[in-house]
Amino acid sequence: MTYQTDVDDIVIVQAGLADFWSNAHGWAPADGAALLASARLDWTPSLARSLHRWAEPLALPDGDLILAWANLGSILESSLRLFLGVYITYYHNSREDLEAIKAIEQRGTNQGQPYPPSSIQFEKIRQLLSRREIFPADNLTFVGLVQARRNAIHAFNNREIGNAIEFRSAVATYRVFIAELATRHPYPDELGLLA
Numbered sequence: 001m002t003y004q005t006d007v008d009d010i011v012i013v014q015a016g017l018a019d020f021w022s023n024a025h026g027w028a029p030a031d032g033a034a035l036l037a038s039a040r041l042d043w044t045p046s047l048a049r050s051l052h053r054w055a056e057p058l059a060l061p062d063g064d065l066i067l068a069w070a071n072l073g074s075i076l077e078s079s080l081r082l083f084l085g086v087y088i089t090y091y092h093n094s095r096e097d098l099e100a101i102k103a104i105e106q107r108g109t110n111q112g113q114p115y116p117p118s119s120i121q122f123e124k125i126r127q128l129l130s131r132r133e134i135f136p137a138d139n140l141t142f143v144g145l146v147q148a149r150r151n152a153i154h155a156f157n158n159r160e161i162g163n164a165i166e167f168r169s170a171v172a173t174y175r176v177f178i179a180e181l182a183t184r185h186p187y188p189d190e191l192g193l194l195a
Helices: 003-021 030-038 043-054 062-086 088-093 095-100 122-132 137-153 164-184
Strands: none
Touching: 003 043, 003 062, 003 164, 030 062, 043 062, 043 164, 062 122, 062 137, 062 164, 095 122, 122 137, 137 164
């Protein structure tokens, strides 16, 4: 499979997720549907199409490689936020987990309430996924790698950015990850999709 094919597949899955979950009112829990309707899910297919920019040259200059990791990291983070948003009912009921990752609001009119998934930092999402063992260890390793590489966008600090081969391999891994993640979401029975 080629890099371009991996990206095309990612775009298809992201577009499907964005189209479906942006309009979940009527069968999804009201809180979750409202959260998803307000999220910028429409940006994820466009961000996925931007991955095509990193197909050439064979060796990417450091600046392009940093931007490529930021591109992939943004899509991955959005995918994980969508995952938490879809499971908002369960997410709200896991107070112990939320307290463990310090995702409980401590100030203002919402004191003591959990942050919505859109407000939790990437690292806190990763910690929650690890704590709950929602994904296999190799998926969590992948999430950590992309997160670390993406953070090179904060260029003041020295960070490992790998190389173009590693980046393109991460895109291939993400292709499998997002396809599997999409099948883990619940869907209405009439769609005939796996829950």
